[in-house]
Amino acid sequence: MGNLTRYVITRILLTIPMVFILLSIVFVVLRIMPGDPVSSMLGGHAPESVIEQKKEELGLNRPIAIQYLDYLWQICRLDLGESMVFKQRVTKAIIEKLPATIELTAFGMIITLFLGILMGAYAADKRRSAQDNLIRLYGIVIFCIPVYWLGLMLQLGFGVWLDILPIAGRTGPRVLASTFEKTGFYVLDTILAKDFFALGDVLIHLVLPSFTLGLVLSGIFVRLTRANMLDVLRADYIVAAEARGIQHRKIVYKYALKNAFIPILTMMGLQIALLMAGAILTETTFSWPGMGRLLLERIYLRDYPTLQGVIIVFALIVATVSLIVDIIYAIVDPRVRY
């Protein structure tokens, strides 16, 4: 068995307890904590007998350990139960909304990486100059701007005052919904359907939300890239390259950046949590019909099974992404082994 294979298998095995603990935490928060889902769903004035009956129906009167095992078994079968408010499987509701969130986060991530890494590399190259200080200041300030407020301000600027970009939703009214029935990823669907008018419409709706998300997270990547680049730029092989007379720009943006990228990649795995949190808030601001909107809508409706399902899916996404990032890291850098 190769070194890499062993690493991958160990890493996958380590993910299992992590997912298990996350699922247990979700269970504890949603089931054991004070706050009774049934009475809050039926409103404060429901008669005792109705509440009892509903509880019995949902299996909430069984011992907590049984409920817990049942909960885990349900997740193993990839079944997240049925909504308490609508006659709808939770899994179905999530599958409908998930592509919107993934599309938003993917575009947000691209913008973050592009802005963050370029600015970080530039700042490291121009260490302790005015440009460097300015970029570092940007890194601190942008990180302190709440993503939802940045979204609102961009809406105000580009949507209301300049009136050049749409401020809500994934498509305009003139685009038919039937175009989007294949994958749910609108960009992909419109390309597959070769409907370029719709594609343009979808992309223009993506501009503000993905920039909002991308800008806020770019601050972290500016700092990360800068710190890593500073280490790399001091390495002997960079000095050697300089001595050989290779173009400075080529050294910085090709040689050094490539080597600084490995630690940045690992950090990307950790940032996925922030990206998800940012996506929830961005979705609220831009009426983006994704997982964040689903989560909040169902909180207001007190639909606990859906609430639970959405949180579980977020937990699984985080665990999977960090697993994938670690594996890529191990492939890229052969020094990473258990």
Added chain:
Amino acid sequence: MLYSPAEAMAKAFSRFTGMGKKYGIEWWILVVGAIIVLAIISMALFAGSIAPFNPHNQNTGPQLAPPGGEHLMGTDNLQRDVWSRIVYGSQTILRVAVLAAIISSVFGITLGLISGFSGGFFDRVLSLIMDSVYSFPGLILAIAFAAMLGPGVINVTLAVAVIYIPTYFRLVRGQTLAIKEELYVEAARAIGASGSTILWRYIFPNVIATTVVVFTLNVADAIMIEAALTYLGLGLPPSIVDWGMDLAMGKRFLPSGQWWLITFPGAMISLLALGFTMLGEGFAEILNPRLLER
């Protein structure tokens, strides 16, 4: 040698700017952060004398008046003065964020110390749990807690506090593991000091210093999480004045161009978070000279 007050002031001032020369931009980051934080804290403390109107007063002037004249930041749809609501809102957000950071640091530091010091099975399990929570999006966890606990200042504080416990735990546990092996701890053990004496008298004082920076940055983050929760309508009942809730209310008037309702509360959230972040960053860089090489 006795100094006159003027001389003492001049000396203090030159020392102050001298620090700027010594540490460069980090010092100014620290100073600006401190000024922002102190300004907003005094705003919260003296809200009664700063705010021109009662933040709940629904009859302060015309409806949705733009900034200017009697209303520095305009009025909202219920004829309330936006500036007065900003002033009073600082109390809510500071109270929640600072209290949450205190709660999570107390739990996180204590658990981290005990876990790192005792080691073994307990340490492994607790570390695994903390690492899992740490990897999970904090906001989503806070949303789940806030949704279950229902609205209220205490509840939102708890929801925010929970998500930072692993941050302190991981930091303090790592430090404890390192300090545990130091010679002076071994010496203490050799003279017969008990486990708890070693933990609280020898290890704790050496660990606590590093948490100061984390605490400051934690408050900054807690500010944004608190505002996010209330913006989503989860944290607080409407009777409380809060920047996040004002932002959510103002959002409805965005399409019609009433910019002051969203601009000011959001700018204040950013400014307060920025103040604490700059304070923390400044501390971190000045306390850690290795970083100063950069």
